[in-house]
Amino acid sequence: xxxxxxxxxxxxxxxxxxxxxxxxxxxxxxxxxxxxxxxxxxxxxxxxxxxxxxxxxxxxxxxxxxxxxxxxxxxxxxxxxxxxxxxxxxxxxxxxxxxxxxxxxxxxxxxxxxxxxxxxxxxxxxxxxxxxxxxxxxxxxxxxxxxxxxxxxxxxxxxxxxxxxxxxxxxxxxxxxxxxxxxxxxxxxxxxxxxxxxxxxxxxxxxxxxxxxxxxxxxxxxxxxxxxxxxxxxxxxxxxxxxxxxxxxxxxxxxxxxxxxxxxxxxxxxxxxxxxxxxxxxxxxxxxxxxxxxxxxxxxxxxxxxxxxxxxxxxxxxxxxxxxxxxxxxxxxxxxxxxxxxxxxxxxxxxxxxxxxx
Amino acid sequence: xxxxxxxxxxxxxxxxxxxxxxxxxxxxxxxxxxxxxxxxxxxxxxxxxxxxxxxxxxxxxxxxxxxxxxxxxxxxxxxxxxxxxxxxxxxxxxxxxxxxxxxxxxxxxxxxxxxxxxxxxxxxxxxxxxxxxxxxxxxxxxxxxxxxxxxxxxxxxxxxxxxxxxxxxxxxxxxxxxxxxxxxxxxxxxxxxxxxxxxxxxxxxxxxxxxxxxxxxxxxxxxxxxxxxxxxxxxxxxxx
Ligand code: HEM
Ligand code: HEM
Ligand code: SF4
Ligand code: SF4
Numbered sequence: 001x002x003x004x005x006x007x008x009x010x011x012x013x014x015x016x017x018x019x020x021x022x023x024x025x026x027x028x029x030x031x032x033x034x035x036x037x038x039x040x041x042x043x044x045x046x047x048x049x050x051x052x053x054x055x056x057x058x059x060x061x062x063x064x065x066x067x068x069x070x071x072x073x074x075x076x077x078x079x080x081x082x083x084x085x086x087x088x089x090x091x092x093x094x095x096x097x098x099x100x101x102x103x104x105x106x107x108x109x110x111x112x113x114x115x116x117x118x119x120x121x122x123x124x125x126x127x128x129x130x131x132x133x134x135x136x137x138x139x140x141x142x143x144x145x146x147x148x149x150x151x152x153x154x155x156x157x158x159x160x161x162x163x164x165x166x167x168x169x170x171x172x173x174x175x176x177x178x179x180x181x182x183x184x185x186x187x188x189x190x191x192x193x194x195x196x197x198x199x200x201x202x203x204x205x206x207x208x209x210x211x212x213x214x215x216x217x218x219x220x221x222x223x224x225x226x227x228x229x230x231x232x233x234x235x236x237x238x239x240x241x242x243x244x245x246x247x248x249x250x251x252x253x254x255x256x257x258x259x260x261x262x263x264x265x266x267x268x269x270x271x272x273x274x275x276x277x278x279x280x281x282x283x284x285x286x287x288x289x290x291x292x293x294x295x296x297x298x299x300x301x302x303x304x305x306x307x308x309x310x311x312x313x314x315x316x317x318x319x320x321x322x323x324x325x326x327x328x329x330x331x332x333x334x335x336x337x338x339x340x341x342x343x344x345x346x347x348x349x350x351x352x353x354x355x356x357x358x
Numbered sequence: 359x360x361x362x363x364x365x366x367x368x369x370x371x372x373x374x375x376x377x378x379x380x381x382x383x384x385x386x387x388x389x390x391x392x393x394x395x396x397x398x399x400x401x402x403x404x405x406x407x408x409x410x411x412x413x414x415x416x417x418x419x420x421x422x423x424x425x426x427x428x429x430x431x432x433x434x435x436x437x438x439x440x441x442x443x444x445x446x447x448x449x450x451x452x453x454x455x456x457x458x459x460x461x462x463x464x465x466x467x468x469x470x471x472x473x474x475x476x477x478x479x480x481x482x483x484x485x486x487x488x489x490x491x492x493x494x495x496x497x498x499x500x501x502x503x504x505x506x507x508x509x510x511x512x513x514x515x516x517x518x519x520x521x522x523x524x525x526x527x528x529x530x531x532x533x534x535x536x537x538x539x540x541x542x543x544x545x546x547x548x549x550x551x552x553x554x555x556x557x558x559x560x561x562x563x564x565x566x567x568x569x570x571x572x573x574x575x576x577x578x579x580x581x582x583x584x585x586x587x588x589x590x591x592x593x594x595x596x597x598x
Binding site for chain 2: 218220240245253254259271272296299300323325327329331339346
């Protein structure tokens with residue numbers, strides 16, 4: 001029987017007071033009323049830790065980096081002890097055969113009861129040769145472990161959507177979790193972002209632990225509590241948007257005054273994430289607050305939509321790479337030109353046929 | 359016989375009932391407003407100075423877009439209803455008789471007429487077959503596309519739980535990939551409609567002058583006047 005979270009935390013020297021503080025914080029992050037804090041505390045005191053196998057495919061490790069920087073000083077300890085992170089090849093001490101043995105052990109001991117967390121994704125071309133873990137293609141490890149897991153968490157935009165390694169023409173055929181052939185038919189929770197916000201990551205795990213169920217997901221598989229609103233819906237620059245006050249260039253008066261970043265390509269209006277509410281680095285700031293437009297890092301395909309600093313995005317295909325207005329103006333121009341020529345020809349024809357009649 | 363023909367020459371046929379005419383001109387203005395404001399949503403005008411609290415300029419542009427959008431939607435729903443209860447001409451643009459060879463022969467003839475190969479246009483009480491085809495594909499489906507993608511974008515602003523979001527955003531957005539793609543396609547849809555309107559207005563004016571029936575005045579008065587006395591060519595192409 002694994003220890004409970006509370007036992008682990010006390011062993012780590014965390015006071016009961018700090019523990020309760022964390023529980024209130026977690027309730028807040030999950031959008032629950034303060035009445036839920038005792039419930040969370042109770043769950044942590046009594047429930048065994050959930051084993052987690054954290055696999056890494058093609059990635060930059062920014063999800064791990066974000067996760068271990070969760071803002072509340074305790075959060076990272078709590079979370080790292082909360083889930084018994086049995087396998088995480090980036091941060092665990094074990095290596096080589098020893099490390100791989102942990103996977104088999106977890107599968108054996110907790111078959112159907114552990115969570116599979118995936119950071120990064122699997123390349124499928126050349127039989128998966130572009131990402132080798134312990135001498136075998138990563139995709140094989142992923143598929144095998146998924147068959148024994150209770151649920152799957154796709155951390156970040158890599159596991160959720162593909163991200164930059166899947167950018168056109170995607171030479172390695174990097175493929176997000178839910179599109180891997182043979183992946184087990186288990187619930188997949190997508191927690192996109194490049195990286196996802198630390199508090200969002202920890203809160204998702206806290207929720208699963210406390211309520212012993214998966215958070216409710218939107219139509220694209222993202223937890224509703226963090227991904228049901230756009231950056232734009234809660235952006236503090238929104239009054240400038242409604243007023244029609246935009247930054248035109250990064251060094252203009254508007255930029256100094258903190259105008260809306262829409263015209264320099266802000267993707268806030270099309271991006272579902274919690275940045276404008278939870279913010280980053282312990283609520284300190286977020287990209288728009290620092291004067292940079294949102295690049296839409298938690299959205300599918302954000303890496304392949306033309307310039308990050310353009311309002312209108314590019315369309316690919318049929319040998320064109322242009323935005324909607326460029327395509328439309330060309331088409332309308334051709335049609336209008338053709339109509340003008342046709343009108344001219346019609347006039348000539350009419351004069352000519354009048355001539356015939358006469 | 360001669361008498362009969364002269365009698366027929368004076369004849370005008372009532373084609374467009376008043377709801378169709380009113381609807382046509384209302385949606386002309388709605389689409390004009392939607393096109394202009396939509397373009398400005400994609401490429402906003404230069405910034406206003408002063409305090410944000412002094413202005414609601416971009417908000418107003420969006421507000422006009424949404425108001426015109428509701429007029430377009432209500433009008434379109436009404437127009438579909440009228441296709442059921444109105445006269446046979448009210449059904450033309452919704453149900454082109456694509457299963458009839460005569461219809462395609464008419465389309466082909468119309469192409470020859472515009473290519474200035476055919477010497478003489480055919481005579482129609484309703485729209486000519488090529489016009490019906492263009493109105494059906496570009497206008498009817500174009501408008502449905504704009505309404506569906508528009509409501510999906512609108513539902514994002516209304517938020518989860520709103521009917522626009524449940525009925526439209528929830529499936530339209532994943533279908534296109536993500537919200538940004540819906541914006542892009544909604545934007546391209548505008549240009550499809552612009553292309554339709556350019557052609558439509560050009561041929562309306564041209565046919566008014568060159569065809570064998572009245573065109574522009576028909577969409578105002580409802581009556582089709584004929585410039586000669588031979589029988590029309592589309593008697594069998596309409597669905598009663
Ligand atoms: C012929 C009809 C229409 C035209 C030509 C049109 C045109 C446009 C254009 C060009 C845009 C800018 C897209 C972009 O690049 O972001 C836009 C945005 C939008 N349109 Fe339309 N539209 C039409 C109908 C509708 C309808 C029926 C609705 C339904 C409510 C609608 C709702 C919206 C919304 C919500 C936006 C996004 C506004 C924003 O992001 O601030 N549109 N439209
Ligand atoms: C936004 C612009 C416009 C759109 C979307 C549009 C759309 C349509 C549609 C769908 C019809 C078919 C009506 C039906 O059978 O129910 C129609 C007919 C017609 N429209 Fe427009 N229209 C536009 C602008 C104009 C303008 C500016 C004119 C004036 C020159 C015009 C003149 C006509 C005429 C004369 C007809 C009847 C054609 C006939 O008799 O066969 N339209 N239009
Ligand atoms: S800065 Fe971006 S998210 Fe904020 S109001 Fe402007 S467009 Fe919306
Ligand atoms: S503001 Fe946009 S680009 Fe930046 S982290 Fe948030 S979702 Fe990603």
